[in-house]
Amino acid sequence: MTPVAIVTGASSGIGAATARRLAAEGFHVLAAARRTDRLAELVERIAADGGTATGVACDVTSDEAVAGLAATAQAAPGPVTLLVNNAGGARGLDPVESGSVADWQWMYDVNVLGTLRVTKALLPALEASGAGTVVIVSSTAGFTVYEGGGGYTAAKHAQTAVAGTLRLELCGRPVRVVEIDPGMVRTDEFAMVRFAGDADRAAAVYEGVAEPLVADDVADCIAWCATRPQHVNVDRLVVRPLAQAAQHKVHRG
Template structure:
């Protein structure tokens, strides 16, 4: 899409509400812009209040709500504050470390499971009644190609994203016959401003090596584009699973790098 497609458009009070978790940067922020441009009233959640408020100020009808998705009481309070919900984009997540199983820090594994799996569970459970009541709800789970294939040094993250994949797959079975779609999007190599840097705890050199020699890794907006597309399909169309990678990446372990 051109920049014009992202231009602010008037949003009515009757416009459907889309909740996006982890909206303070990267894929979440790009998705907020895409869905706002598509006519949704977006509700942005993340722990960094200033970041989501600044983004909400850019988008007509948007609302910022500081939230830690691993805090169930806070999630329930958030759900109670919403008049309705049509779309939920479970984007909050992340990776910590790249240690082998033999030496991985259990605290890192626990933290990744908390946000990538239990965070998705918390928000989905809390908003599911409203999504169902809308008569046309959509739950999007941002997993990862890590949720579909292992790689060395990724055990904790891979385990967590497998959990997110199974959550989405099981929920789809359990909601069959209900007016709620469950869609999983599994991105491969995406270069955002924070993902790899956070994984390596601020080590910019290690983060840069992830993308070294890869001519065109995916961008946050590439993934947001797929989210907008699946969410705006006709109601009877459910995209169960969409795997999206850059052309240079054939699998989690096979990537073309230019020398």
């Protein structure tokens, strides 16, 4: 039977690229996101490329929506062997002293509690497959803080803690836990969401950087980790563009 991969936040960016790549690797992909119109386009593109996928409307901040995703997984055409917790995001770049509680709450709910909800709901199916993998897409912000990033780095540090804790708790059971930590990735939406649609501020993030990572680069890393032999667990993969030596060290031409 065809193995099934579930990807959250699949309507754009890293999630969409990962869904396409996993379909090319032979998975039937359950592409989950809020924007069903984009999911329909993604499913069509995957089909045109010779793969198979199903779009599933899912908001990871909703218990009911996540339960619906789990129900869809039960009717999938094969065993659920891979979950990619990709849904997430950043809002704002305010210092702690003037940080928006609403923005911090949103970042924690999407990045951390979203990962918790989806992982809890899908773990039984992953374990039942006998060869499950949970991928958590965190960030280099999960282990390095920076000015103005308190809310996002706090959420990503928490997500990293979830990954490490889950790996300990699943020891001896047939489910791997992989953490992917990208640095600077240029996607269509990440910086735009962070700066509430301010295109100039979003563009400034990447100004002068010749080749930031793109979504396909991160999808390649996820697919590589997920397709290693089952006894091989890539605990953490950190990936940055050549121009970024560290969080604060970026070459700009």
